Amino acid sequence: MENLTQTLENKTSVESVKISGSEAVMRSLLAEGVNTIFGYPGGAIMPIYDALYHYTDKLQHILTRHEQGAIHAAQGYSRVTGKVGVCMATSGPGATNLITGIADAMIDSTPLVCITGQVPSHLLGTDAFQETDIIGISIPVTKWNYQVTSADEIPEALAKAFYIAQSGRPGPVLIDITKDAQFAELDFKYEHCKSLRSYNPAPKPKISGIQEAATLINQAKKPYILAGQGVLIAQAEQQLKQLAETAGIPVASTLLGLSALPKDHPLYVGMLGMHGNYGPNVLTNECDLLIAIGMRFDDRVTGRLDAYATQAKVIHIEIDPSEINKNVKADVPLVGDAAKTLNQLLPLIQPNKHKSWVRQFQDFDQIEYEKVIKRETHPKEGEIKMAEVIRFLNEETKGKAVLVTDVGQHQMIATRYYHFQDPKTNVTSGGLGTMGFALPSALGAKLGVKNTREVICIVGDGGIQMTIQELATMAQFGIAVKIIVLNNSFLGMVRQWQQLFHEKRYSSTEMVNPDFIAVAKGFGLEAEKVTVRQELNSALKRMLEHNGPYLMEVVVEKEDNVFPMIPSGEAVNKVRLS
Amino acid sequence: MSTATNGQSTEKQFTLSVLTENKSGLLNRITGIFSRRKINIDAINVSVSEIEGVSRYTIMIRTERNKAEKIVQQILKQVEALDARLYEPDEVHYQEIALYKIPLNAFVNENKVEKLVRQNGARILAMEEDYILLEKTGHKSETRALFEQLKPFGVLEFIHSGSVVVSKGNKVPEEIL
Structure with missing residues (x-):
């Protein structure tokens, strides 16, 4: 009886208030624990922004300077917090400006809920002002999308959106809401979505598979773990560490898997991929067992597929069944959450050490240090090298900062050399390779970690100019991102390929840049330019001591190349060191 | 280990039988999986199935077996897809x-x-x-x-x-x- 009374009371209190669709959006966001939104208003989403006006004490809205900035910021926020990133945009160009970020989030498994305004439902399909078929446009790059044309659909649509975005393999969801649905009233009642009959976000690996995997691991002479972002998403860092330590297995990381294991862990051997570390790539073709955890054998990791680890058995732990056998055939597929799967596997793993196998990685490390790393991080003369900037950054931040990188040479250098210590401190655009990602993403990341960590944005002179207007957002909201522009006056990675594979025909890669310091100051940021090695460390200290957003431009060697490098389409053991 | 792209490269006729929620836009989502891989659909039949709220798709394509298998996985990956099966002509x-x-x-x-x-x-x-x-x-x-x-x-x-x-x-x- 008590329960019944309570239910009735709850019901009455809910039913007594009729609210608008727009307010229902606010209440739904609050019910999902949202407190930060990134967005940009416009005609078709004005009712929602009007409702937001009354919720600013609970929902912080960050007005970016471009919708692409809003979605990348939501991505950065999500990547450091593990929460769903939320962004809003109006119809037409507002919505289409989100597409790059949605595609980026899709390929990098980032949970987002994007809310777009849409023209009133009676105008749908009439080529109305700022009408675009954003549902049709976003289908290939969303995990799910839905158009709301009636106010009473709003709570259920948003509940589904949040559930789908963050469960299983996370991804972006778009909810398009017509303006009339924003205005209309509904009886608001919010129920969290807990399941959908067509969707299984929590597959469980077969017990027989777990046993087979354990047998393979226990018998392997040269087992090798490849850790991807799935480890971070599943918060399986401890299980990964335990598996590595118990069985004495070396661990390499994909670009997005960085920070899953601290860089100084004795079994951490380095990064995989085209510009990854020497040993991790070469020894892929010498191991007898690959244990891939939460990674998808991207072509930048595998190089030439028919020459990839053909000698090895493969255990593939992955929550997305469509990734199994997509690129590399798995001898033992374990379809499930990385943490839960490893929890099942760990009790069956026998203690082991593979000393001589691990030593092989160390030997390659030594070669890489002598031939590449030393000259990159400790140059004696000449212009400043990107890697030495990262070396100083390591010394100052002890690897504890969130590192947000853009795309290109600086990205590879920064992720190669930064000493990541803690999970979810590496934010970069991996799968899509979106230039312009870093600056807005860094402001989102900073709002995610608040004052618990520094957020360092490493960006090239090309990439920063793609989303440079977000400096204004940082200034307006006092978002204390520390930006390091590694300026070589080139689109460096493209230039490197032109040098190596196109006989130095530098087709449209040289840049005459603006005065970044004047630009930053114009936007209201403190800024400093460094051109000589001796000033680098003190300038870095000044940047980190500054209380607020700050831009430091470092003029680096113009035609520097990133090595090691596996040329596109080559086998993983065909590594070039120079 | 062998790569998943190995195997026969001969094209064959396949029929996909797919069940999804009966929702607006899903047909677009399903056919996009084919067009993205430049696989032409020879025939497609979509209608409400005998189960309430569920659509049945019958899709005929010519392609290689491993591509067809990956397409099935991509269809199943869609949140509102309920089932997808692949058949060769003698299986149906x-x-x-x-x-x-x-x-x-x-x-x-x-x-x-x-x-x-x-x-x-x-x-x-x-x-x-x-x-x-x-x-x-x-x-x-x-x-x-x-x-x-x-x-x-x-x-x-x-x-x-x-x-x-x-x-x-x-x-x-x-x-x-």
Whole structure:
């Protein structure tokens, strides 16, 4: 009886208030624990922004300077917090400006809920002002999308959106809401979505598979773990560490898997991929067992597929069944959450050490240090090298900062050399390779970690100019991102390929840049330019001591190349060191 | 270990039988999986299934086996897809329907058309002032053969559906849900 009374009371209190669709959006966001939104208003989403006006004490809205900035910021926020990133945009160009970020989030498994305004439902399909078929446009790059044309659909649509975005393999969801649905009233009642009959976000690996995997691991002479972002998403860092330590297995990381294991862990051997570390790539073709955890054998990791680890058995732990056998055939597929799967596997793993196998990685490390790393991080003369900037950054931040990188040479250098210590401190655009990602993403990341960590944005002179207007957002909201522009006056990675594979025909890669310091100051940021090695460390200290957003431009060697490098389409053991 | 792209590179005909929620936009989502990989759909039939709120798709393509298998996985990855199965021609019963519009005089002036109707197991669906409408169900080759035979009599219109299929096993669709 008590329960019944309570239910009735709850019901009455809910039913007594009729609210608008727009307010229902606010209440739904609050019910999902949202407190930060990134967005940009416009005609078709004005009712929602009007409702937001009354919720600013609970929902912080960050007005970016471009919708692409809003979605990348939501991505950065999500990547450091593990929460769903939320962004809003109006119809037409507002919505289409989100597409790059949605595609980026899709390929990098980032949970987002994007809310777009849409023209009133009676105008749908009439080529109305700022009408675009954003549902049709976003289908290939969303995990799910839905158009709301009636106010009473709003709570259920948003509940589904949040559930789908963050469960299983996370991804972006778009909810398009017509303006009339924003205005209309509904009886608001919010129920969290807990399941959908067509969707299984929590597959469980077969017990027989777990046993087979354990047998393979226990018998392997040269087992090798490849850790991807799935480890971070599943918060399986401890299980990964335990598996590595118990069985004495070396661990390499994909670009997005960085920070899953601290860089100084004795079994951490380095990064995989085209510009990854020497040993991790070469020894892929010498191991007898690959244990891939939460990674998808991207072509930048595998190089030439028919020459990839053909000698090895493969255990593939992955929550997305469509990734199994997509690129590399798995001898033992374990379809499930990385943490839960490893929890099942760990009790069956026998203690082991593979000393001589691990030593092989160390030997390659030594070669890489002598031939590449030393000259990159400790140059004696000449212009400043990107890697030495990262070396100083390591010394100052002890690897504890969130590192947000853009795309290109600086990205590879920064992720190669930064000493990541803690999970979810590496934010970069991996799968899509979106230039312009870093600056807005860094402001989102900073709002995610608040004052618990520094957020360092490493960006090239090309990439920063793609989303440079977000400096204004940082200034307006006092978002204390520390930006390091590694300026070589080139689109460096493209230039490197032109040098190596196109006989130095530098087709449209040289840049005459603006005065970044004047630009930053114009936007209201403190800024400093460094051109000589001796000033680098003190300038870095000044940047980190500054209380607020700050831009430091470092003029680096113009035609520097990133090595090691596996040329596109080559086998993983065909590594070039120079 | 071998790479997942190894194996036969011969193209074959495949039929995909897919069940999804009956929601606006899903057809677009499903067909996008094919167009993204530049796989042309030879025939597609979508309709509400016998299960309430569920659509059934029958999709015919020509491609390599491993590509077809990956497409099935990509379809299953869609949040609102319920089931997707891949069949080679000998694993299913399939049938299509064809309609032929024939000038009435071709039918009444001699009995050749009538013979064709009998021989081919076709039937007369409608008879109007100036034409008759024939219907034939069968495999594509059969409905096509009748078309070729009717051609000399002046076929005004010929239209045929994509195939619908049922698998040769005895699975019940409800069990999938």
